[in-house]
Amino acid sequence: MLRIQQVKLPIDHNQEDLYIKAAESLKVKKEDIKSLSIFRKSIDARKKDEILFIYALDIELYNDIKISKRNTNVTVVEPFIYEVEATGEKLLNNRPVVVGSGPAGLFCALLLAEKGYSPIILERGKKVKERVKDIDKFWKDGTLSERSNIQFGEGGAGTFSDGKLNTLIKDRSKRGKKVLEEFVDAGAPDEITYLNKPHIGTDLLRNVLVNIRKKIISLGGTFRFEEQLTDIKIKDNSVYRIITESDIIDTDVLVLAIGHSARDTFEMLNDKVELKAKPFAIGVRIEHPQRMISESQYGNLAGHPKLGPADYKFVHKSKNGRSVYTFCMCPGGVVTASSSENNHVVTNGMSFHDRDLENGNAAIVVQINPEDFGGEENPLAGIEFQREYERKAFELGGSNYHAPVQLFKDFKEKRVSASFGEIYPTYRPGATFSNLWDCLPDYVCESLIEGITAFGKWLENFDRDDAVLTGVETRTSSPLRINRDDDLQSNIKGIYPCGEGSGYAGGIMSAAIDGLKVAEQIIKLYKPMNKKE
Structure with a gap:
């Protein structure tokens, strides 16, 4: 070829x-x-x-x-072929368990199922259909389910996003191509296999996830929704049993694809596996008219059906030495209420496949280092750092899950806004005019002003006075890492940290690829379940 x-x-x-x-x-x-x-x-x-x-x-x-x-x-070039062989010789006494049904957990389980390992997949949240109902209720009246929300449930946090599938990592192993082709086989558009910036959209992604689940089940996997891992039992430095809220499961292999918001699970793990604080970022969501973004990027051709809505991606190094950058830009989308704990406000962004809504939004976030929150002494300190500002945002918004909002001109002057300009916030269940300096560190606010102003030089009117800022964005990535060695196991044998929550990915694609990597290591060590004899 x-x-x-x-x-x-x-x-x-x-x-x-x-x-x-x-x-x-x-x-x-x-x-x-x-x-x-x-x-x-x-x-x-x-x-x-x-x-x-x-x-x-x-x-x-x-x-x-x-x-x-x-x-x-x-x-x-050679034709694309992703093929790995189950070459392991060690016997499995029990079925492997994958905790989490986000992209890392799903693709780890898929490869294990394809190779005959009959994985059990535990997910604390609900199937996607029931999950949609819980999220819609939260967005309508502020009734939060801590078990079924934007962060927890089938497909993980990425289910309610733009469904972006671009990644900065190289794909020499062909794992990325495998992921994209599995998505297409499950109902995603063919174009995701070749577009430079592919996306599925949350409306299509939901059906894709259901079809991948059905495929895993047809290959011998078992899904157990609304079942949370609560404890791990260790003997001779190896896992041999796990405890859930309703069962005791013996297992030799435990994949922790738990997502970056499984805070209670991290707390349980703290005295069992090696955890290390890592950098992450916090900030706000910014909204502009999507028309403005497309016209700035495409000129008179903005709106051309073959171009679609334009996006952007910016990075700036602020005077205080911190990076400020855009993250998870959602063309023609909405800002979403993404809390997973009571009395916390968290934002994210979401687009449907057509990306045809009035506003475009993105996170604008500032680098946070372990020394900012005492992470050198306590690996869980980053979680408490995030919680502090999520609670403040909850209180500023009115203690009813309304989000604090501020126009950019007023943010620069530390003044509560009095009215909107041409842009209205899309966040539900509602927004409250506030001073965002009251729910973010000063150094973050200073960096945001500098960054947004700089981005206005690259995209016309990005720093317009009536740009709407909504707080707070805290879940850009995991605040910690579960250490793993060269064979991808933790310090406890049989435990495989995996994906974004464990600190090894940063989006749908990289998480799914990490899931495949972990599965490859398992089948390299163990025999398939159907080859014991």
């Missing part, structure tokens, strides 16, 4: 144009092309009057040709 890079076409091109461009690059006739598929597709919007799509195309010809070494945009 041949891969052609840097194929540039105007946005109104058609499929025939791809074949013509590919033939020109290879110096063959269009009819010589047996098959053409898109490997990667991105947008080049550097020139607003000449926006282009840039492709990498995979081509199969009827006849072999000689490729000139001077043609650096054409290379020979």
